Amino acid sequence: MDLTTTYLGLSLRNPLVAAPSPLQQTPGGVLTLVDAGVGAVVLHSLFEEQVRRDLDPDFERDHWFSNPAGPGAPDRYLDLIEQAASSVDVPVIASLNGTGSGEWTAFAGRAQDAGAAAVELNFYVVPGQFRGHGEAVEDAVLDLLSAVRDVVTVPVAVKLPPYFSSLNDLAVRLVEKGADGLVLFNRFLQPHIDVGERTVQPEIELSSRSDARLPQTWIAVLREQVECSLAGTGGVETADDVAAYLLAGADVVQCASVFLRHGRDHARVLLDGLEAWGDAQGFASVADARGLLAVPWRVPSEDYQRDGYVSALQIARRTYWWK
Numbered sequence: 001m002d003l004t005t006t007y008l009g010l011s012l013r014n015p016l017v018a019a020p021s022p023l024q025q026t027p028g029g030v031l032t033l034v035d036a037g038v039g040a041v042v043l044h045s046l047f048e049e050q051v052r053r054d055l056d057p058d059f060e061r062d063h064w065f066s067n068p069a070g071p072g073a074p075d076r077y078l079d080l081i082e083q084a085a086s087s088v089d090v091p092v093i094a095s096l097n098g099t100g101s102g103e104w105t106a107f108a109g110r111a112q113d114a115g116a117a118a119v120e121l122n123f124y125v126v127p128g129q130f131r132g133h134g135e136a137v138e139d140a141v142l143d144l145l146s147a148v149r150d151v152v153t154v155p156v157a158v159k160l161p162p163y164f165s166s167l168n169d170l171a172v173r174l175v176e177k178g179a180d181g182l183v184l185f186n187r188f189l190q191p192h193i194d195v196g197e198r199t200v201q202p203e204i205e206l207s208s209r210s211d212a213r214l215p216q217t218w219i220a221v222l223r224e225q226v227e228c229s230l231a232g233t234g235g236v237e238t239a240d241d242v243a244a245y246l247l248a249g250a251d252v253v254q255c256a257s258v259f260l261r262h263g264r265d266h267a268r269v270l271l272d273g274l275e276a277w278g279d280a281q282g283f284a285s286v287a288d289a290r291g292l293l294a295v296p297w298r299v300p301s302e303d304y305q306r307d308g309y310v311s312a313l314q315i316a317r318r319t320y321w322w323k
């Protein structure tokens, strides 16, 4: 199977993309991922607060922000983009993590000038004390996208959390506002509660395969409803998991945990496995496989989902009736 594909209008040699993680914090880390075969690299995220901290030295005093990377993080990030982009022949995508528009979004233009082939906006908001309509949160991501769209000409993707009441509608509005792609989904930090010490530890767990179910489902739902690139991220451990994302309708699959667990070279194992799967299935190209299992256009997806839900529960009842 020919693995070449297109993502955000960029030509990629294959649909396996390195998702933001600590593995690409250095140009050497990026180079090793590319040598192992990935089709593109999304750098780790630079945070809105880090940019704002450098624009306003009083920021840390006025906000609860400890800035673990220290001052100068934005300039170091630009250096990384520049060095990585000039040393590899696949797209290097900058990742900006923020919750709102404002002066800081001008940084996206600097990322483009440094050589970023695209910008991925990692919209990460936990409105814990927020008392208002959900639409206000949706408007925040739309405003963020507009602000970045105004300062870049490269493609822009938006990485979203799954916790919206009407994700389809938000997806359509983001595409109307100029999103070239959606990345489903980012992960909220879900801290570990140590019951012995009675402390809350901020901790990122590597994913497991079942984490792929939610993004795969949403990609299957959205594939026929939005005209933009879709990237799946979460729960890839084997080449079959990558293939499942493609069948659901993803254009690319972004992986982090599998590389953190098995090393960057594991990209080659996934790609060889993907190619072998495609050959065995008789697919000539990635496009032949993409979206074969997406929810078909014109099928009311609510009915489709409820039908699946009812069937799944019936199967469970038959399976566990004797318990």
Ligand SMILES: Cc1cc2nc3c(=O)[nH]c(=O)nc-3n(C[C@H](O)[C@H](O)[C@H](O)COP(=O)(O)O)c2cc1C
Binding pocket: 019, 020, 021, 022, 043, 044, 045, 046, 095, 097, 122, 159, 185, 186, 187, 204, 205, 206, 207, 208, 211, 233, 234, 235, 236, 254, 255, 256, 257, 258, 260
């Ligand atoms: C250690 C670690 C660091 C991460 N850092 C970022 C980040 O900086 N920006 C971002 O958008 N996602 C980040 N992620 C999320 C990953 O990019 C990815 O979307 C998510 O982990 C799901 O993919 P996976 O199951 O292959 O890990 C991070 C994930 C891990 C495990």
